[in-house]
Amino acid sequence: MTSSPELAFVTALNQLRQQVGLGLLAQSTALDKSAQNHLGYVLINNTTTGGTVDMSHTDPATGRSMFHLEQADKPGFTGMQEFDRAAAVGYVGTYVGEEVTFGGGKGGQVAFETLVRTVYHRAGLLMEASRDVGLAVGKDASQTIVLEFGYAKAQSNASNFFGVYPSDNQSGVGRFTGVETPNPFPDLSTGNEDFPTKTGYPVSVTSKAGSILQVVTFTITEAGSTTPLEARRLTKDTDPNHVLDSNTAYLVARSTLKANTTYNVVFSGSVDNALVAKTWKFTTGS
Numbered sequence: 001m002t003s004s005p006e007l008a009f010v011t012a013l014n015q016l017r018q019q020v021g022l023g024l025l026a027q028s029t030a031l032d033k034s035a036q037n038h039l040g041y042v043l044i045n046n047t048t049t050g051g052t053v054d055m056s057h058t059d060p061a062t063g064r065s066m067f068h069l070e071q072a073d074k075p076g077f078t079g080m081q082e083f084d085r086a087a088a089v090g091y092v093g094t095y096v097g098e099e100v101t102f103g104g105g106k107g108g109q110v111a112f113e114t115l116v117r118t119v120y121h122r123a124g125l126l127m128e129a130s131r132d133v134g135l136a137v138g139k140d141a142s143q144t145i146v147l148e149f150g151y152a153k154a155q156s157n158a159s160n161f162f163g164v165y166p167s168d169n170q171s172g173v174g175r176f177t178g179v180e181t182p183n184p185f186p187d188l189s190t191g192n193e194d195f196p197t198k199t200g201y202p203v204s205v206t207s208k209a210g211s212i213l214q215v216v217t218f219t220i221t222e223a224g225s226t227t228p229l230e231a232r233r234l235t236k237d238t239d240p241n242h243v244l245d246s247n248t249a250y251l252v253a254r255s256t257l258k259a260n261t262t263y264n265v266v267f268s269g270s271v272d273n274a275l276v277a278k279t280w281k282f283t284t285g286s
Helices: 004-020 029-045 082-088 108-116 120-125
Strands: 095-102 132-137 144-151 162-165 170-173 203-207 213-222 231-234 248-253 262-271 274-284
Touching: 004 108, 004 120, 004 132, 004 144, 004 162, 029 082, 029 095, 029 132, 029 144, 082 095, 082 144, 095 108, 095 120, 108 120, 108 144, 162 262, 162 274, 203 213, 203 262, 213 231, 213 248
Parallel strands: 170 274
Antiparallel strands: 095 144, 132 144, 162 203, 203 248, 213 262, 231 248, 262 274
16 A cells, blocks of 8 residues: 555544544555455446446345455456455455445545445444455546455454544534445435435444443534434434444434534443443534
């Protein structure tokens, strides 16, 4: 990962994990190679770049986006799923995850922001156990980026770990949720026209992996107001796509957050029956 898009992306990813209180990720040359192989497969076979595979479709057998799968009869095949592809280049980890995004020619930081402003893809970035990371950035017009992360021995936080994002006093925060597949809001279209006006930036809380997070109060309120914003709450129990784990919760306002505005967040609940209460604030960008 010597070129600037890769470095910018991984730097931003580790900054996110540090803000939340998670262990940082180290470069894996094997995962770099696996990511590069899969990027090559995507660019050769995607219908948008002249291939025959519609990567926007969902595979009925696995329920996964075709962006994450390879077919053995297609050029560039190195393994069906990311664990297979990583093992093929010598990665010895016991787990491998993958995310795909696009920089649009604007670089690694912008590409990273397209993931962190989502619900499910952010949850992947905040996976406690991850230790290793590999990245490949395409030279195509969309600047397709493949991220691989994994571990041989899982990182582990203390039992009382409780992380939040955006972090306390963070500035320049986004104003709405990014589009992703699957769609965490089935009442909204997956087109960009809905999300900037009908969602706020996701606010998330995360406890130790494997713990049971229970929410009693979770609100976001504009500074100077006493009335919380109308918002959607996503947990393992309310997630329409059954993606979220028991140790995380998301709060997403039902309208775009205002520019250059401070918001106060209040959370109360429990983690494995131990009471948790936290208040913090963040400020949006322009």
